[in-house]
Amino acid sequence: MxxxxxxxxxxxxxxxxxxxxxxxxxxxxxxxxxxxxxxxxxxxxxxxxxxxxxxxxxxxxxxxxxxEYEVYGQFVERLGEQLIDNSDRFSSEESLTLLRDLAQFTCHEMIDEMKVDERSVYNASNVVSGCIDVLSKDSKGVLSIMTMLSNQPYILKHSVMVSIFSVLLGKANGITSDTNLKVIGLGGFLHDVGVGQLTFDPEDTDQLSPEERKEMNRHPEIGRQLLDRVKGIRSEVLQIVMQHHEQPNGNGYPNGLRDKEIYHPAKIVSIADTFCSLITKRSYRDAFNVGEAISIMRESHGKFDKQLLELFAKTVSPKKAV
Ligand SMILES: [Fe+2]
Ligand SMILES: [Fe+2]
Structure with a gap:
């Protein structure tokens, strides 16, 4: 990339x-x-x-x-730890600014510097924990997080957004354990970490050449391999990264798994992933609104878990019968 x-x-x-x-x-x-x-x-x-x-x-x-970014990154890392230990010491605006800068530094390390290691994954998990905290305290948390991401590079926006929408769907799906929500959130944040290793930037186009498509289809496996070297990473996170492009109809990649073979949290992240891509403006098209994005996803029969998709539709448009 x-x-x-x-x-x-x-x-x-x-x-x-x-x-x-x-x-x-x-x-x-x-x-x-x-x-x-x-x-x-x-x-x-x-x-x-x-x-x-x-x-x-x-x-x-x-x-x-x-x-000199590394020096600033160290400041932000330490503050990120303090935020996770005691978020009451930070105003909501400070928390959001800090999360943005910690996410920015983490993506810089993982994507630009290709350093996927214990430190960057630890920082990623602090971003996820911080976002989960914002979502639980602030009823408009999603909006606040999305506002704080405006003007940020696509990969940073996408990683954080997929993480928070995965957590929201996980919660709606009855997942209450903090540990399990963090696993889903971290899987969402890291799902495209393999994209950083591609020789082209897939965000520039929606028309990939056959060679680029072949390379693109390897990013879940590349991401899994990168993360597999990180000490202490949970196997659930690796499974999410590996399976986030699998589809219940068997047409997904890399392994063409079918419905019951796909890890449930990976189905959650898959929905959040496509939704977040659709509602984000790209270099080759405008952003779709929430209703349009859900319609497009409903039309792609068998690509997503049907029940989860309907639950997601209700979650992102709670007041409308979508
Ligand atoms: Fe992906
Ligand atoms: Fe993605």
């Missing part, structure tokens, strides 16, 4: 308030698409008055050089 070659990555200054000490990296604002100006340098303490002046001028995005 074409790796991102961003020279600068956006960060949240509000996160740095938590550290209240000298910066260990330079901070930039964006002037044009390709030029950035340094506003604070390594060793500075952030001058918040100056930040407010920038914000008043409509400058709300701040950046770090991609070369």
């Amino acid at each position: 074409a790796k991102e070659t961003r020279s600068h990555i956006d960060i949240s200054l509000s996160i740095l308030k938590r550290f209240n000490r000298a910066l260990s990296f330079d901070v930039y604002i964006q002037r044009t698409e390709t030029s950035f100006t340094k506003i604070f340098k390594k060793g500075d303490v952030i001058d918040w008055e100056r930040v407010h002046l920038y914000e008043e001028k409509g400058i709300t995005h701040f950046f770090i050089s991609a070369k």
Whole structure:
């Protein structure tokens, strides 16, 4: 897959308030698409008055050089741990910003740097736990999470969205155990981790050549193999990653499994996966609305578990008879 070659990555200054000490990296604002100006340098303490002046001028995005992203990532990782240990110490806005930056750092590690290891999976599981917490505390949690993801790269948006919609369907399906919901959420977050290893970017087109299709069909197995090397990862997560493109009618891949052979949580993630793709704008088409997405999925007979799909339709449009 074409790796991102961003020279600068956006960060949240509000996160740095938590550290209240000298910066260990330079901070930039964006002037044009390709030029950035340094506003604070390594060793500075952030001058918040100056930040407010920038914000008043409509400058709300701040950046770090991609070369120094790792240092910022370490800040975010530690805060992510604190959020999971004691979310009451964070306002809901802070939690969402932190989850966005932790998800961004995790995707950068896994997809751009191809580091799928204990550390990145641990960070992914903290993103999932944080999102589950937001969903349980905030009735508009889905909307809040989706808003915080706007303007983010597709793979980041997709990973988090599939994770939260999988958790929602899992809950609607009667799964109450926190551990099981986290397994589904993590399977959702990691389901496409193998896509990072492809030689092309499948998000650029809906028309794959036969060679690209063949390669694409290997991403569940590639993802499973990458994760299989991670110490302590649960086998349920591997099964979800491996089977998220299987279909009850036997037309899925990689193994053409049929209905009862497919792991139930993988059927849940499969529905969330297609739904999230459909409701997201792509480079080659506009986003479908929720009703349109559900109709399209209903029309693809046998691709999804029928009962789960109807449950999902009710879950995402609870007030309408869809
Ligand atoms: Fe996939
Ligand atoms: Fe996907």
